[in-house]
Amino acid sequence: VYPMTATSNRAAIKISVNLTKYNVIIGTLDQLSLIMSSAEQIQALFGELERFVNQGEYEKALKICDKILHGAPDDIDALHCKLITLIRLERYSEALSLWSKSFKAENKFLFERAYCLYRSNQLPQALEVIENAKAQDKVDVATRHLEAQLNYRLENYAACLSVYRSLLDEMTEEEGSYYEVLANYNAVKASMLTSKGTLDDKHAIDENVETYELAYNSACGQIALGNLTKAQSLLESAKKICRDSMVKEEYTEADIEQELAVIVVQLAYVHQLQGKTEQAIELYQSIAKSSAVDPVVAAVVNNNLVSSRKNQDLFDAAKKLKSASAKELDSKLFSHQKRVIAMNEALLNLYMHKYNACTDATQKLLEKYPDNDHLYLILAAVSAHQNKNSKAISDLETFAKKAPESLAIHFAIIQLELIESKHNAALNTLEQYLNNVKSKPQVYYQPALIALLVWLYEQTGQSERAMQTLDEASRQWKSGTSSSISTPPSSILKQTAAFKLKARRFQDAATDYEQLVKADPMDSQAIAGLITAYSEINPALAEKYGNALPPVESSSLDLATLERVVPGVKRQYMKKDGKDGPVKKKSKKNKKRKPLLPKTFDPSVTPNPERWLPQRERSTYRAKGKSKKAMAKGSQGASVTGGGIGLTGSANIGGAHKPAASSPVPEAEQKEEPVTSTAPKPKPAAKKKKKGKGNKW
Structure with a gap:
């Protein structure tokens, strides 16, 4: 899961308009007194308008503008004042409508139109207006500030750097806005490095700590360069300078905490990159508890909390990422921030075993960012999580053909091949990658790559090649x-x-x-x-x-004593012997445990050999009283010894003699016969139901 840096640049664009009316309309002589009276009224209204503007009462100022325009509908100054007042009231759509109606034909006040488009998030259109103003040579300092800010939001960092550099060259450090421009200049450099861009020597990152904005943006640059220790030091300085300066200016604690939030989040991000996860989570949670946090900062906090906890608390992570990817934040987040959040959403689906959702989300991201290697790794991880390593390797090999110099993809293949104990295949993959980057010695001869190559040679029995x-x-x-x-x-x-x-x-x-x-x-x-x-x-x-x-530490222990020590035996249980010879261990006799017998056990009585059989399977089993129906069952007309014709046994009509009793058989000659299990009784047939009366069925 990927953390992301917080935003850095905060450019302030100022709009100022001269609200004083000096023109006097002159007409014919017979209308002069009336016109003079009207001009005096307009002049008075302009004075009132200026007073409301200075007091910041823009709603009242707008009403005065309407009064002036009621008497003089085509008054340029009144129209301009109304345009500015609408901007102050953040009613940008009305301001754009007024510009189209009143100034489009003459193509005047282009800066105001560009600013309204910028605040309406119509950034490309706003930049077009600026280019139009530059073509007409209608560019002032405010327009150049707006141009830089538009390029920054559109992530045209090279053009933005050029504008800020030219502004700084025309300024001195004594000017009040110098450090504001310098802070924005450093912010652009940091953003350029974060987006994997490169800086010329003239735009090198410095460690200016004149203001907390400068220290913060310098820290962002150091993070992009990988100098985390310097970045941490600069952020600590920015935090201290910010609090001290705002306390001095008598800001409330709530305002101070709100301003410090972005610095604290960036400091937590540095801790997270340094592996200090617990410290990072503690700082993130301190910001998450605050209710007055900027939405962009809150989105960064939610994303980074999810990334720091990885695959823990997945349902809570889903809620946080959903809030971080809200539609209202789409225009405020930079492309790399939106990409990181979207990638984390795909990874969350992977952790929650939603493999189809993960694959679909990653494929959509690949359409936007086809050069992002991490997306290919996520697709391979979907197969690996389902124990389909062969498919994952096959997919990665396909991706490797599209990106032959991608270290991440090739290393993922090597890792999966090593999991499968395919050392030769892993060696072939690494050699293939090294052949692709053979023309780049700074990549080919990286110590980690050489170490892995040598290890694989050793594992495959190629020691001589490892040496070479x-x-x-x-x-x-x-x-x-x-x-x-x-x-x-x-x-x-x-x-x-x-x-x-x-x-x-x-x-x-x-x-x-x-x-x-x-x-x-x-x-x-x-x-x-x-x-x-x-x-x-x-x-x-x-x-x-x-x-x-270094000498080996000697010991005062006697070697003979050490030899007699038996590992795992406590000292007090060892038998002391005056002789130095080995102590013979006495052989232990195995004691037989007496069987547990019941209290009524009589050893003189022979146990019943059928005692292990169920009761009904024993030869002595006699069923209890049978029903009359059961007595009638069995073969009919069987001959029974001593029975009469009626099989009652009451008389011996047949005249059969009772056989003599057989002599007893000695016990030694008696044989046990195998006991056969009795056949299971069939279930009695179900009684047929009688047909009910009056029902033919």
Whole structure:
């Protein structure tokens, strides 16, 4: 999730009009007295008009203008006064209508028309009017201020810088508006750098702290340059200067807090970039609680709070981003701010698993910003979040063809390939990117890229190529032609020396370790490596450097005592023995646990072998009293021993003799028969319902 900087420029455009009427209308002699009387009345009305304007009572001034125009409808001065009064009352549409009706034919008062268009958010049309005024050589200082402000709002920073630079060249520091123009000039420079533009040497960022506006805008420039420590210091100064100056001018605490809000938000943004997330959130929340915050500042706060919390409190984040992207803020936010908010909305959909919504929003953003690499990463993240890494890699490879020099896209591919443990594929991707930027040594020989390339060579078993890459990079860094780095970073140099040591190139390794030791004589790791290298080629030097190693701290503990210490055993439980020999541990006997038996258990009685079977499956099971219907079931006419013809057993009509009792079988010869489970009883058939009377169905 992406944070964004607060707005910086605040240009003040002043409009002044001479409200005094000097003309006297002269007519024929017979009308002279009447005209003189009318002229005196108009002159008196102009005096009253001037008084209301000086008192700031513009509604009353507008009524006086209408009275004058009632008597003299074509009076240019009265029309001009009415136009200015409507502007003061912020009734810009009425002012534009009056201009079209009264001044369009003569093409007069172009500045006033351009200002009304500017305040009505018709910026391109307003700039056209300014260009028309410049063509007619009708440009004054106020018009140039308005031109600069229009270019700033339209993000034409180069043209804006040119106007402010020319204004500053014509001014002196003693003039009251000099520092206001300088503050705006610094604001434009900061905005240009924030939008990834470049500045000429004549427009270099300075650290002017004459006023809090200057300090604030200078801090914005330092943020764009990545100098966060300087930016923090300037913002702290701006905060102090702002409070002190406003207290001196007797502003209320509410006014002071409102003016400080933008400085505090920018300071929180710096903390967030520095990784001090908790401090940043605390400052953001202090501003969010205030009710008198500018809507643009509130939008920045809401966006940055969401970005600082990342994927936490997603529903609260959705509310904040919705307020930050309100329609009424569309004309007040800059394009880079609106882009960041829209990207965060897409990311929020991703975190909330709304993958289709995330994809649609990102595709719309790509139509506006086709060169933004982060949007391609969001699209790939949609597939990765659904465990479709292969599709994500395929999509990123397609994007990489459109942007062959995009480090972000290629690194995302490498990361996904490493997750899949495809080291060879990751190496091929990195080599492809490096081939694309081969003509840019300052990019090709970045230490981080070289370190990753060497690591991948090592993982794929290409140690010799890793060594060659390190040697080539070291030569480039030492020559100083590839980048601003005159010597390789110590981490890279250590990695190079370790590789050489491993490859038994002891002399080359010793050279690298010597360079490290010269840079930091207290680096014990470098000294140890140097000793290892010299031990193979120059043992005398190895011994010399060995004396430089810090001594090992000796201990007063007895080694024999240490050997007897058993890890994990408390000291008081150790058996003391006068002998120095090893203490034999006694073997522990495994104790058998006695079984838990019920109180009524009789050991002389043999347990029932069928005790584990359900009751109805035991051989001794006898069902309780059956119903008469159940007694009638079974095979009919079966022969039963001792029963009569009626199967009642009351008489032995058949004359059958009762068999003799069988002799008992010894217990040893008895065999247990397998117990078969009884067949499940069928459910009784459902009774048929009798047909009800009077119903044929």
